[in-house]
Amino acid sequence: MFDWIIDASLKQRLLVLALSLALIFYGGHTIRQMPVDVFPDLNKPTVTLLTEAGGMAPEEVEQLVTFQIETAMNGMPGVTRVRSVSGIGLSVVSVEFDWGTEVFRNRQQVAERLSLVKEQLPEGITPQMGPIASIMGEIMLIALPADPENTSPMQAREYADWVMRPRLLTIAGVAQVIPIGGEVKQYRVEPAPAQMSALGVTLDQIESALKNYAANTSGGFLEQSAREYLIRNIGRTNRLADLQNLAIGARNNQPILLKQVAQVKLAAAAKRGDASYNAKPAVILSVQKQPAADTVKLTRAIETALADLGKSLPAGMAPPQIVFKQANFIEASVSNVEEALRDGAIMVAVVLFLFLLNFRTTLISLTAIPMSILITALTFKLMGLSINTMTLGGLAIAIGALVDDAVVGLENILRRLKRNVTDGTHKPALEVIAAATKEVLSGIVYATVIIALVFVPLFALSGIEGRLFAPLGVAFIVSILASMLVSVTLTPVLCYYLLAPRRRLAAPGAHRNPAGDAAKIPWWSLRFNLHAGEEYSPLVKKLKQWDTHILYWSFDHARPLLTAALAAALLAVATVPFFPRAFLPLFNEGTLTINLLLNPGTSLSESNRGGARAEQLIAQVPEVIHVGRRTGRAELDEHAEGVHYTEIDVDLKRSQRSRNAVLQDIRNRLGVLPAVVNVGQPISHRLDHILSGVRAQIALKIYGDDLDTLRALAAQLRDRLATISGITDLQIEKAVLIPQLKLRVDYEKAAAYGVAPAAVLKALETLVGGEKLAQVIEGSRRFDLVVRLPDSERGPQALQRLLIETPAGRVPLGRIAEIEDGDGPNQVSRDNTRRRIAISANSDGADLSGIVARIRAEIAINPLPTGYFTSLEGQFQAQEEATRLIALLSLMSLLLIFIVLYTRYRSTALSLMIMGNIPLALVGSVVALAVAGQPLSVASMIGFITLAGISTRNGILKVSHYINLCAFEGEKFGKEMIVRGSLERLTPVFMTALVAAFALVPLMLAADEPGKEILHPVAVVIFGGLVSSTLLDTILTPVMFWLWGEKPLKRLLDEHAKQAF
Incomplete structure (x- = not known):
């Protein structure tokens, strides 16, 4: 051919x-x-919709915003799942599409549906699509320290927002830069109700004066003296004094200035998140890449930009520090695998030279x-x-x-x-x-x-x-x-x-060219040759001597040998189901992601104190290089986390202690905090999130309608799961009740004063929640101008006295509304429009499949109430699905192998004889897997698949040579022919098997090094299988051919006498 x-x-x-x-x-x-990355693109096509809803409670966000968007997204072509989280003032809806769908088409479909749903949303609320970014795309965290002695938090945040972020976004491949921490600068107007009442100023007057504050307008053109002039009406200013002296009305022919009825100042915007670096205040910027960007090259470009920025920092500002860099893991992983390639090639060369x-x-x-x-x-x-x-x-x-x-x-x-x-x-x-x-x-x-x-x-x-x-x-x-x-x-x-x-x-003396004078061989091809006159190297001679003795002995003990081999193969097959299971081996990323969850309702300042204490405890671990913390969420973040949530990124250095020992040390130190702790790694967490939507290996989701019932069921299940050995980081998703201050308008009392409830609610929204009325422009920077009551006037007692404008005059809020303490959910999570709560957990290294089996047993003991059900998701689910599919398709592969062999040899006996190497290989691979202490994972199953093909090569080489000896060299079927064929194929068989095996040794050593973790199980399985199949094939294939090869051989020679095999 x-x-x-x-x-x-x-x-x-x-x-x-x-x-x-x-x-x-x-x-x-x-x-x-070529681009370099840690893994292939694992991003399932997903479109994320973010909707800022002011200070809406989670229940209102769910009913008025999330439900409408979810309903619109379901039913689109290619959609596999719609997830959502409704938090305080934020709705996050994730629309997942089938693998292989085109992201731009998906976004177009979503945009079309959004255009239809906008009319159903509350006024002023507009959903936005998140950027095209990979869930594995958070490639860098950059900290800008805000040392209080030299730089204020507001200065640090302003520099991060208006200098660092725009500069980084100009780099090709950067999809998003999300800052968190510091203080966002804001022009704040804090009305004084008493002064307003005394001067007769209404809230509408203040709003009207501020809405068009500091704006320029156009005046068209003016033609004069043969020249054309562009007219600009300039009212823009960024002087605080101009804002303070803004006229908002008049009384007794005297202007009323804004500063007379309100405090006007620069202030920090209301914060829903904060950050620190090494337990000191900082602004942390999360850099996300576009899906196809080269992470390593992009990281270098970002580092170059940071170096340029560092040359022109404002006086007293500390230079940016890198908290987390995914490129470190990529470079370490790729370097380790490249070293394995290099070392494997060297070992191949050594083995070849020993034979040749x-x-x-x-x-x-x-x-x-x-x-x-x-x-x-x-x-x-x-x-x-x-x-x-x-x-x-x-x-x-x-x-x-x-x-x-x-x-x-x-x-x-x-x-x-x-x-x-x-x-x-x-x-x-x-x-x-x-x-x-x-x-x-x-x-x-x-x-x-x-x-x-x-x-x-x-x-x-x-x-x-x-x-x-x-x-x-x-x-x-x-x-x-x-x-x-x-x-x-x-x-x-x-x-x-x-x-x-x-x-x-x-x-002797005949140094002539067998090809004739027309094809002379250059002189340099005759040099650099050792032992060229010997038939074989000493190693090969010795091996052939041993093989000759073993083969003749094997012919005399053929059936006992085959019986023993069959028993070993059956024992290996029977052992496989008892191996512990895992989806993928644990990665060694060199960076940890530690989640701290305090009780929902905990204030941001208290979460900051807890987070800072956690940083100090973590920094005491010898392997820790530096620590970065993010508490709550950033303004542009698509994760609907409350201020009770803290994520700490820890950069580690390698040491003599094992990874598990370091993790346990950190868990023990953090155990003194009144918080739920989850310890993982950045990429591993994101893989878990792709699988289940929860950043843990196991996610038990409970579905139902009533949130109180869901919380109670989750608490019961959590207590039962806590008794299962091997589980760690067990926690319930923090969907609990948080304190609320409810201002409920009394319709009858409002009617008595002639005021519509909507007008009361609008005034409360502006005064209590705050309303952005304009923007103050400072060069290329824009800052919100906000009206809001001072914090001292926003408490329950002060609100009772808050004067509300009515046709009957100003009346205290307490006369037309009830102010009461209450509670409500901190967030509402939904999957495919059903409310749910999740219990998450990790394995401490024990058998993941065994843990899942015990969890299923616990669930089955007590059935849930009608209308409620559970779903167990996570890594194990992917592992179970992959195992079933690999097993089924492997059987198909074996059938295809048989068809190929039968097509070549036209003999069932010869085809099965060659395929007999596969169970022989299984013996060694099972033993190697057990000795290495590896679980049965998708990676090790890939090793079994690879081994099935490689192990058949030896049988093909031997059986084909037996046939060619009889077809072309006059050999007769018998022990002598089989021995000759086996000895002549001993060198290539041993060389091919040994080079394939020894080339894997670098992957088998230092199995926990980055990049090798996922390849180590593959190498272990192939190495063990090659050793057993090569050694056993040396004996068993000749024996099987001697027992059952004569008839197929005769038929082949009769039908294909001149065809080489």
Whole structure:
């Protein structure tokens, strides 16, 4: 099938070398230009809708805003789930679409639905779509310290809002910059009701005067003296004195100035969040990238911008500090995997040289590695893939297999060239090399196709696991196919130049060219050759001696050996269900995300004190470098967190202590705080959020209509789950009652004074909640002008005395409204329009599937009331779905392998004989998994899939050689033929297996290093399986062929006498 490629390559040898050099230069350039990231794009297409609703209570936000938006979003094409959180003055609706849908089309659909729903929302409330950003896109946290001695919190926030944020947003690839902390500057007008009453000034007069304050207008054009003038009516000012002296009315022909009825000042806007750095006040900016941006390059551009900003900081302002940088994890992960690639290639070279004891043959074999990697890199570019731990991981896993095809072809070429000299035939070198390559071509092609087939399940995986592992499959398959192409093009050409003729193999004194004078070999190809005249290296000689004795012994004990192997395979299969389960291995990101939840209703100032105390405790841990804290939420943030919520980002340095020991130390120190603590890592938290909407490994959601019942059921379940061993960070979503001050208008009393309740509520909204009436412009900066009562006038007693304008005159609010203490929910969460409350938990490293099984048992003990139900979600759910799908598709892959083998050999017996290597490999992989202490995760199952294809290669090489010996070299079926075929294939079989196994050793060492965590289980499974399948195949495949191969062999020879296998 590929014979013409071999002939064309040998005929156009210089062209092949030229194209190879071009590939090296162009491929190297391409790799340097490719984007680098930690993982493939895991972002499920999601559109986030943010709606600021003033100071509305969560119940009103849910009823008036969230419900309307949810209803409009449901039913759109491609929508899989609609999540929402209604908090204090904020509605966040997340619309999730199917994987593979186009984000711009999704946003267009959402925009169309929003245009229809706007009329149903309260006046002045407008939903906004969040930027196109990945949930994994928070690439950096930057702290701007606000040292009270040198820089006020307001100055720091103003610099962050109007200098740092605009500068960072100009960088290509930045999607959003969200500042939190400091004090937002505001021009504040605080009316004095007593003075207003004394001077007869109404609230409407103040509002009317302020609404158009500091505005410019246009005056058109003026033509005069043959010139045209543009007329500007300038009223803009940013002087506080001008605002204070603003006339708002007149009395007794005397102007009434604003400062006479109100306090006018610069003040800090009402805060719903704060921040600190190393327990000191700061402004923290969260930088989010666009989905396709190169994280590493973007980080460098941001660092350059920060360095430029640092040169022109205001006097006394401390330079920005980086709290968290995702690029650190990316660079460490990619560097570790690149080192594993490099070290694996070195180990491959060592193994090859030990077998060949020949520099040139080793060099020819190793050439397949860089050429295959470069071809794979070009394929990545065409497919739009990035360089990340999964694409590099696919190459690292395949690194040993990349030389397999070249080794098989090279070994056969070398053997045929030697025989060509020793037999005295002296055929032209090109003819010998072409024939030798074609002889093994069929086996190479079929083995490679089978390895590719077993990766088919990876591309059928859905969800995160599919997005995560599909690029690994692409990298593996493309690199294996590329290595096959190299083995039939470049490898024969290099063999011609470097191996034929070989000086010490020729007859004494006969240094002539077997190919004739027309095809002379350069003199430099005869150098750098050790032990060239020996048939085999000492290692191979010894192995063949041992193999000869073992094979003859095995023929005499065939059935007991097969019975023992079958028993071992069945035992391995039976052991698999008892392994602990996990979705993915734990990452080692080098950064922690610690969530602190105080009781809802806790004030921001109290949360700040608790957060600062937590920072001090965390800083005492030896591994901690620095700490950044964010309490509450920022103005632009899409997370509807209350002021009781604190998120602390901790940067760690490596130490002798294990990761679990450090985490436990932090948990113990934070245990003294009156708060619920959840310790995780940034990327891991976001993966959990994608899976369940909760930042934890396990999310138990309770659905129902009544919030009080949901809270009670959650408390009961939490108490029962607390008894389950292995659970940590157990907490209920803080959907509890918070204190409220309710101002309820009495309709009858309001009517008695001739005032409409709506007018009363509008005045209360302005005076108590505050209303933005205008903006004061200072250059490119804009600051809100707000009317609001001073804090001293906003308490229950003061509000009783607040004078309200009525047709009957000013009356105290207490006469027309009731003021009472009450409570209400701090937030309302919904999934697919159903109210829900979530209980979240993490595993302390124990068997995740076992924990989930015990949780399900607890749920089943006491059924919930009618109308209420639970849903258990999280990593385990993805793991269970992936396990079922991989198991089903793996059976399909095995069927495809059988079909391919049967198509080639036309024999069920020979096909099953070759596939017998798969259960033999399972024995070693199960043992290796148990010895390494690894759970059965999606990563380890990928290892099993890979192993199924690699392990069949040995059987194909041996069985094909047995058939070719009988077909072309006159051998008769029997023990001697099988022994000869096994010994002649011992070198390529052992070399291909050992290089594939030893190339994985770097991934097996230092398993907790960034980048290796997810690849370590894959390497462990493949390594163990290769060891067991290679050792057992050395005995069992010859034995099985001796027992059941005679009839299929005879039939093949009768039907395909001249066909090479």
